[in-house]
Amino acid sequence: MGFYIVQFLTGLSDAASLFLVAAGLSLIFGVSRIVNMAHGSFYMLGAYIAYFIIAALPHTALSFWGGILLATLAVGVIGVIVEIFLLRRLYQSWELFLLMATFAVLLVIQDLARWAFGPEDLMGPMAPGLEGSINIFGALMPVYDLVLIIAAPVVLLALWLLLTKTRWGILVRAATEDREMLAALGVNQKWLFTSVFFIGSLLAGLGGAIQLPKGGADLLMDMNVIAAAFVIVVVGGMGSIPGALLAAIIIGELGSFGVLFLPQSTLVMMFLVMAVVLVIRPYGLMGKPETEGGAGESFESILRPAPRKLRIIGLILLAIIILFPAFAGKYQMTLFGEIAMFALACMSLYFMMGPGGMVSFGHAAFFGGGAYAAALLVHHAHTPMELALFLAPIAMGLLALIIGWFCVRLSGVYLAMLTLAFAQICWSIVFQWSGFTGGDDGILGIWPAKWASNEVVFYYLTMLISIGGILLLRHLLFTPFGYTMRACRDSRLRADSIGINVTRHQWFSFAVAGVFAGLAGGIYVFSKGSVFPDEMSIPRSFDILLSVLLGGIESITGPIVGSTAFIWLEDKISNLDFWRLILGCIYIVLVLAFPQGIGGFFGTKFGHFFANESEKTDGIT
């Protein structure tokens, strides 16, 4: 009896910690539509700052709670600084571009924290007076867990009062409902957003600080908490604070009781819950459908076949690529090949994200999945390379058909999070099924066939597949299918009313994206010789997403430019100490300088120069 009560209370206290982090994230998203990747970093900062304040003071209850309060406020202020100096400049651009900016902040904070707080893990101090445990029917329960269980409803109540009983709260709720209308009514949104960001970051800081007695502070906690926080927010319904609490309780309790029956389930439990909830309730447990026609869609520009001058530049580039082995070293060829493969993967994501209008946070499932499909075929069935390269994209197309069937019923961030959930489920299958997939020891010894093992030959093969794939995807955009796809994105309602099956078109474009990502993954595994579950993991998905955003989704050249910049930067910078700080700063400069992505920037700057004569008179820029 006591055992089950304690197990239940343990689940509740886990839920409370999760809720504190997720509440701030949900609030920020609800109002500003920012997918705030830096939220985990604020959580980490809260833990570190509180640790050092408490360590500097004598160990009393006053200094402990005072330290937590100070750290919480400090993180709120840091959030405000980030908002004023970075995010505020970007509200005009595409929503997901803000994701990239917050990702850059995450990189910067990671390295700054290492520099400021040192590489060692820190064990959190105990709360004075609350160090012990109490006996519940024969089972011991730490007192501090009970404090956490009380803290969550207190925070919920405070937020509820703030949101319903103050003018500020009314404005926030109005902004969550309809931003444009609120602006039209003359409300200064600038400071509203800043204040929301303050409260949101403050909650993240509080979450980090208050968990100190349960754990401590370390440099990995930002990444470790962010996925969980997103899952809670989405399961609860984005923008819904009570929903976040409900979701946190469900996930906390399932985690707590799950380990009793299935100790191996720890990797995937949360994501299974998210997948099930989103399939049944597309807007989370307590969320509302997203309002149609957000800022994202008006930002799209019309796609046109490349003008003649740009085509000439493309041909010159192609000539350089063909002649490259004549004057380049082995390593440059490897790097170029990797850029090309990655560009194909990015292009496939762009295909569903830009013209398809569906953002994916889990594209690595198809990229890594393609790599695994090829590797498994070679490893278990001794399939020749050529056949494996042919079958891998087909397998990924089928996988995308299955996953896509569920995903296209959703839209916006919910769709993106469902792709993430499926990607994580695929990842955990590969990770856990070590008898078949090798688990995290991966599959080794997947090298190209004999005729292609020469570096130059393999370079040409890579280029043929990657550039061929990119051109084919480009071609698809200008077929009737491509035009229909774009029509579905631009106006779902109108497309529907002229008899287009919107969902089916989205489903097929999802599958096409899967096929080409699988192709990129297939050739990738032969260039590396081995594949590990990392290639399917969340960070990999974000690598691909970031590259697409870096290039901008306004033109077809975007993903190519983006992936080139991504691989090249990573290769150049990783020589240096604190390279993530530098990379983060470069990203920040890039998003500020090119709010439409690098490719988009050149499109608007030099588009006029490239445009054909007839288009110039149309006044298209």
Added chain:
Amino acid sequence: MKASKTVLTAILVLCLTMLFGIPSVFAEGTIKVGEINTYSKLTNFTFPYRNGWKLALEEINKSGGINGKKLEVVSRDDAGKPGNAVRIAKELVTKDKVVLLMGSFFSHVGLALTDFAKRNKVFYLAAEPLSDAVVWAKGNRYTFRLRPSTYMQAAMLADEAAKNPAKRWATIAPNYAYGKDAVKAFKKVLKAKRPDVTFVAEQWPALFKINAGAEIQALKRANPEAIFNVTFGSDLAKFVREGKLRGFFKGKFVASLLTGEPEYLDPLKGEAPVGWLVTGYPWYAIKTKAHTKFLKAYQAKYNTYPRTGSVVGYEMMMSIAHMLKKAKSTDTEKMVDAMEGLTFNGVFGPITYRKIDHQSTMGAYVGYTALKDGKGIMVKWKYCDGKNYLPSDAEVKKLRP
């Protein structure tokens, strides 16, 4: 707005030109070796490790280098991604012209490099990766490994744990290859010595995402007499704290992998567990001549005490130096031949790179934890030479491809 954009573009251009400008120095009369590790993550291990090999490099070059040539290390960060590691390995070999590769922390990165070494016939010394596959299932002619593997360390613990009368064991290990291998090896060795032992419960927390309260409760319910723990880092801290609060460790014998290493024991401070059987590195108590010399040099250079990583880095560099001196050549085949059976006196004791599976016989310290001046230490420890904790030659031959 326009002006700020111009400034931003200018900064960007400046950044990029700076990146282009990184020179690659190539001096005459040097031997270049490549080193790859995860410096942007797990810095609590990799930074002391880097200090270790830098110290060794300094000593080697001060005493005349390798047969009159200076040794130079080109070091790179793989960000914990095997794909990056393979690309960097290619770059180091083809562009920087290094004669061999060494390093890496994560097992999967180590395995990717193992395969790269085999394919491209490049000498590779895996420093830290613990996975048994590096030398056994995926072992090859060109790959060697320095650290005692998961199997060896688990065997050292099991050997000592067998002396404890506890019969009902429970295990808790991170849910990935290292955790699984460690539990498997521990079970195998303990069962062989004590057929009366049973394993009654197991928990597999996700790495660095332990659900400590719930998992401890679950283990407690099975009422074990002893625990085998493989968690480390922030998971270990949570496990220890929750376990104490929930009265989990009372009257139970705990055997814990790596917990005696300063990297993992020191962050626990005054809450370090007492009486746990652990593997680790009691740098404060080892009085051998070789270790004292190393300790003095390390403390003089870095003004801090060495961690396990420091010794791994130091011994890695020294292994390479001894091998190069013996091989008198930078030809890969000759280096491999020289490395097979290479013996030298290391910081812990003599190290031999076994010809049979390319595993070094570097050992680890096994002892019990205690508290002293509000800090965890190891007491009643002994040095376990790695050569005594490996399966028989016949078994090893079967394990290798």
